[in-house]
Amino acid sequence: MNINKVIRNILIISIGLSLAMFGYLLSIIGSDKNDYLIPAPNLVLFSVDTLRADHLEIYGYPRETAPNLSQLSKEGIVFDSAYTVSTHSAPAHAAMLTGLYPLQHGQVQNGLALPNNIETLAEHLTKQGYATGGFVSDIILGRESNLQQGFQSFGVDHINSGSPAHISQSWSARVWKRAQQWLSSWNQQLQVSKQAGKEYQRQPFFLWLHANHPHGNYNPPPGFRTLFMDGPSASLEEKLAQNNNDLDKLIRSALQNGDVDQDLIDWTLNLYDGEIRFVDSLLGQLIDYLKKMGEYQRTVIIFVSDHGEMFFEHAQPGQPRSAAHHAGLYFEPVLKIPLVIKPSVHFNGNRNQRVAGNVESLDIFNTAFELLGLRIPAKSQSRSLLPLMQKPESTAGRDITYFGEILFKNKCCGLRQQEWRLIRCESPGNASKYKLYNLAQDPRQNNDLYSKHPAKAKALELLLDKWIAEQKSAATQSLDNMSEEMRQVLEAGGYIKNKDS
Amino acid sequence: MNKHSHSSLPILTITLSLFSVDFILALLHLFLSNHAHFGAFFNLSQEANLPTWYSSFKLTLAALAAFYCYRIEAHKKHAWLWLVVALLMLLMSIDETAQIHETLSVWFMNSLAGNRLRIAFEIGAAGGPLLWGIIFAPILILLAGGLLSFYYHRFQNHLNYLWLAGIAILLLFLSFLLEQNQANIAGQISNIKLDDIQRYKIMSLFEELCELMAINFFLLIHLAYIQQARFQKIR
Numbered sequence: 226m227n228i229n230k231v232i233r234n235i236l237i238i239s240i241g242l243s244l245a246m247f248g249y250l251l252s253i254i255g256s257d258k259n260d261y262l263i264p265a266p267n268l269v270l271f272s273v274d275t276l277r278a279d280h281l282e283i284y285g286y287p288r289e290t291a292p293n294l295s296q297l298s299k300e301g302i303v304f305d306s307a308y309t310v311s312t313h314s315a316p317a318h319a320a321m322l323t324g325l326y327p328l329q330h331g332q333v334q335n336g337l338a339l340p341n342n343i344e345t346l347a348e349h350l351t352k353q354g355y356a357t358g359g360f361v362s363d364i365i366l367g368r369e370s371n372l373q374q375g376f377q378s379f380g381v382d383h384i385n386s387g388s389p390a391h392i393s394q395s396w397s398a399r400v401w402k403r404a405q406q407w408l409s410s411w412n413q414q415l416q417v418s419k420q421a422g423k424e425y426q427r428q429p430f431f432l433w434l435h436a437n438h439p440h441g442n443y444n445p446p447p448g449f450r451t452l453f454m455d456g457p458s459a460s461l462e463e464k465l466a467q468n469n470n471d472l473d474k475l476i477r478s479a480l481q482n483g484d485v486d487q488d489l490i491d492w493t494l495n496l497y498d499g500e501i502r503f504v505d506s507l508l509g510q511l512i513d514y515l516k517k518m519g520e521y522q523r524t525v526i527i528f529v530s531d532h533g534e535m536f537f538e539h540a541q542p543g544q545p546r547s548a549a550h551h552a553g554l555y556f557e558p559v560l561k562i563p564l565v566i567k568p569s570v571h572f573n574g575n576r577n578q579r580v581a582g583n584v585e586s587l588d589i590f591n592t593a594f595e596l597l598g599l600r601i602p603a604k605s606q607s608r609s610l611l612p613l614m615q616k617p618e619s620t621a622g623r624d625i626t627y628f629g630e631i632l633f634k635n636k637c638c639g640l641r642q643q644e645w646r647l648i649r650c651e652s653p654g655n656a657s658k659y660k661l662y663n664l665a666q667d668p669r670q671n672n673d674l675y676s677k678h679p680a681k682a683k684a685l686e687l688l689l690d691k692w693i694a695e696q697k698s699a700a701t702q703s704l705d706n707m708s709e710e711m712r713q714v715l716e717a718g719g720y721i722k723n724k725d726s
Numbered sequence: 727m728n729k730h731s732h733s734s735l736p737i738l739t740i741t742l743s744l745f746s747v748d749f750i751l752a753l754l755h756l757f758l759s760n761h762a763h764f765g766a767f768f769n770l771s772q773e774a775n776l777p778t779w780y781s782s783f784k785l786t787l788a789a790l791a792a793f794y795c796y797r798i799e800a801h802k803k804h805a806w807l808w809l810v811v812a813l814l815m816l817l818m819s820i821d822e823t824a825q826i827h828e829t830l831s832v833w834f835m836n837s838l839a840g841n842r843l844r845i846a847f848e849i850g851a852a853g854g855p856l857l858w859g860i861i862f863a864p865i866l867i868l869l870a871g872g873l874l875s876f877y878y879h880r881f882q883n884h885l886n887y888l889w890l891a892g893i894a895i896l897l898l899f900l901s902f903l904l905e906q907n908q909a910n911i912a913g914q915i916s917n918i919k920l921d922d923i924q925r926y927k928i929m930s931l932f933e934e935l936c937e938l939m940a941i942n943f944f945l946l947i948h949l950a951y952i953q954q955a956r957f958q959k960i961r
Contacts (some may be wrong), residue, residue, distance in 0.1 A: 230876045247864040253846040254839035265841045323887070354851025357915055378794020571838045598841035600848075 324590030582622020
């Protein structure tokens with residue numbers, strides 16, 4: 226055999242195999258030439274409690290309630306039609322952290338715990354080598370909720386609404402301080418590695434920061450109370466004084482007496498907007514801190530709310546929680562939430578874009594995995610928003626958005642398909658109650674069309690039944706196990722009625 | 727005859743010595759690597775310890791032997807290829823001590839690309855750096871092909887040497903496969919079991935033995951080639 230021919234063949238085969246392997250590796254790590262060797266992205270989930278989308282400038286609000294968010298949105302993607310899957314904070318957050326609907330993950334109302342067998346984003350990311358820290362400012366999301374699953378560091382700061390401490394201190398600010406300390410410690414470790422010439426050993430982080438403002442009672446810290454109004458009118462000030470300066474009490478009393486006037490509404494909105502501005506200032510501090518750390522560019526920031534809030538739109542005398550509240554109020558201002566995603570430097574797409582298609586809060590889960598370059602867990606019900614982020618002009622969002630939860634022992638579910646919204650509440654031993662709205666003609670949901678459009682109602686009922694049949698939570702939990710402190714908070718917040726609920 | 731026996735290399739003794747030391751290192755790993763204070767010094771799955779130093783030492787010897795081969799064949803066509811082999815062995819020796827490929831792997835694995843690679847191979851974060859063989863596969867394949875071609879070219883009339891060179895390259899490939907298996911075990915660090923740790927330890931043993939023996943073969947064929955060249959010169 227010709228020696229040279231053999232050698233040539235060996236070399237050709239090795240070069241061929243080498244090139245094939247190189248191509249294979251390139252296909253795995255992606256075609257974005259700019260992101261190969263940039264350290265893996267960090268993730269920040271900044272969730273705000275009870276924030277209505279339409280009280281933000283990025284959704285057309287005239288007041289400058291969130292300048293930092295507006296700035297962030299220029300570097301990210303704004304979702305115009307994002308919907309929550311629950312009007313309760315704990316199930317809504319659990320959905321974002323698990324990629325599952327409440328009827329699937331089992332935490333169907335505030336006060337219940339997320340079952341241990343459900344894997345959270347933090348658990349997945351911890352396994353993938355991420356440093357994980359969660360800091361929440363509401364006991365409802367605290368250790369009893371079991372949402373701390375997977376977080377290496379977890380902190381809860383909760384001060385009862387209306388307490389002197391609540392007024393003088395800001396719980397969200399305290400949570401931010403905790404998160405800042407955690408980030409600082411992470412950064413110190415990185416600096417130590419750098420000094421040892423081992424920066425390459427950096428561990429990315431996942432931070433979940435939950436700000437309880439602007440959840441009622443609306444009590445923005447000093448400096449944010451009179452940002453948009455000089456103060457309450459003289460008559461309102463007098464009424465407030467008669468109610469120990471407790472706005473919530475005044476609203477209840479006004480509803481009871483049919484005495485809700487524009488002054489009360491304006492001042493309530495002013496305080497709510499002041500709280501938003503305060504939370505936005507925390508977002509600004511977070512962004513500044515990330516920039517100071519040199520991590521801003523490689524950090525994915527997801528800004529979202531768990532649900533919105535109603536403001537007297539459907540206020541009913543004798544039902545104080547119908548005025549400024551959210552639980553069980555299945556209206557657009559509560560179900561529609563703000564969602565902004567600022568990708569890291571690794572993102573291959575245009576920024577400062579808007580996505581019109583419908584998305585759900587649980588879609589954050591899959592999106593986070595994709596943006597971090599990780600594999601999406603198989604059991605997820607979430608859908609990655611990355612394709613929409615890369616092609617925002619596409620309207621291919623979700624055809625149907627759903628919600629489902631337990632409210633005062635009633636199983637309440639609903640869906641929205643195009644302009645139609647169907648809501649169903651089943652109470653044990655009673656027939657289900659339905660409501661049907663045409664949001665195009667009646668965006669405020671004043672006219673229940675259930676009996677007028679039986680065919681449409683039936684078609685949507687079938688879709689809802691099909692969706693419910695797919696939710697297979699085996700969780701059989703009871704509120705009887707919750708702590709007394711949690712019970713008091715839930716009762717005060719109107720999430721449960723009394724000890725028998 | 728006397729003159730020849732004085733100048734000859736004790737190949738058999740060297741062979742026995744090399745494999746004996748490997749065997750001793752294996753025993754030290756098996757019996758001492760769990761020791762709280764100096765276990766790491768004998769642990770084949772760790773770096774910067776006795777086995778690493780020994781491995782590096784052998785590679786340096788192989789490089790020197792290759793350089794000597796170049797000196798012997800300096801007048802021949804393509805003799806410079808021996809220099810390339812010597813340089814390669816020397817670089818491998820430096821890498822063994824300085825842990826260059828490990829450092830580069832950790833750095834790569836902390837990037838987004840590293841995340842994607844680990845996910846594609848279903849390896850957890852802890853096992854990521856062990857995927858260095860995958861990261862450097864295109865280069866390793868080229869080197870293996872190059873070495874095979876070189877030895878084929880040089881040992882076309884010495885089939886025994888050629889076989890040994892082939893076995894050495896195969897052993898390195900086997901070592902690479904075992905290391906990927908180790909990555910699988912280390913990657914499931916969150917739910918790793920005692921059995922897995924034992925399996926990992928055994929796997930480390932075989933993987934490092936393959937590597938040590940492959941280096942032995944490279945060194946031995948270089949030495950044997952020198953011996954033969956000198957023998958032919960004397961004759």
